[in-house]
Amino acid sequence: MTQTTYLWTPPAPASLPVRGIDARFPVKRIFCVGRNYHAHAVEMGRPVDKATAKPFYFTKSPSTLVESGATVPYPAGTSNYHFEMELVVAIGAAGFRVSEADALGLIYGYAAGLDMTRRDLQLVARDQGRPWDLGKDFEKSAVCAEIVPVGELGVLTSGAISLQVNGETRQTSDLSQLIWNIPELLADLSQYYHLAPGDLIYTGTPEGVGAVKTGDTITGHVAGVGDVALSIGAAE
Ligand code: MN
Numbered sequence: 001m002t003q004t005t006y007l008w009t010p011p012a013p014a015s016l017p018v019r020g021i022d023a024r025f026p027v028k029r030i031f032c033v034g035r036n037y038h039a040h041a042v043e044m045g046r047p048v049d050k051a052t053a054k055p056f057y058f059t060k061s062p063s064t065l066v067e068s069g070a071t072v073p074y075p076a077g078t079s080n081y082h083f084e085m086e087l088v089v090a091i092g093a094a095g096f097r098v099s100e101a102d103a104l105g106l107i108y109g110y111a112a113g114l115d116m117t118r119r120d121l122q123l124v125a126r127d128q129g130r131p132w133d134l135g136k137d138f139e140k141s142a143v144c145a146e147i148v149p150v151g152e153l154g155v156l157t158s159g160a161i162s163l164q165v166n167g168e169t170r171q172t173s174d175l176s177q178l179i180w181n182i183p184e185l186l187a188d189l190s191q192y193y194h195l196a197p198g199d200l201i202y203t204g205t206p207e208g209v210g211a212v213k214t215g216d217t218i219t220g221h222v223a224g225v226g227d228v229a230l231s232i233g234a235a236e
Contacts, residue, residue: 071231
């Protein structure tokens, strides 16, 4: 077999630690759900009527992934850098057009994550009908803690989700408040993509999103899953 020769050394795959296991979870894609808690949809000025709406998604490049506990520079091009605390679903089996009843079989595990956002750039893009990439898909914007194998957790339907900045609580809600729950999301997203091992799905943030600045420390918690942390360094 001929060995492929590259012009330079390809980057290592993005990956995350797994609780209790030495092997790491290699990340294939990062999907994010927009507006999946009513109170957050309202605070963004875009309430959701589930009777007529469908979930929508954006993506982040796997190269944007940062492990929990990191210090990241205050990002370029923004003056309104926001946190969004989210439950992350990690996919461990292939699935295309899966039913809600079959969704559990796709889940490898869960993690606590942060969908860091350049809110000013996102809102300009949104209001001008442009893609959200500058606001969402930027370097070190997908923060994720270790993955917890699904085990006896099963399909999570409830559990407190919260976020603190410098120890002060800024977001608090419950997974039961998700507009589209985990089986609904996997069934819907798999209508459009062949879900595959290594995919991560950020399931959306509850209300209370806000800005952070250099020197701030973010901690987040999902009951039964774990914690995520991020420190904000100086701008480059
Ligand atoms: Mn989000």
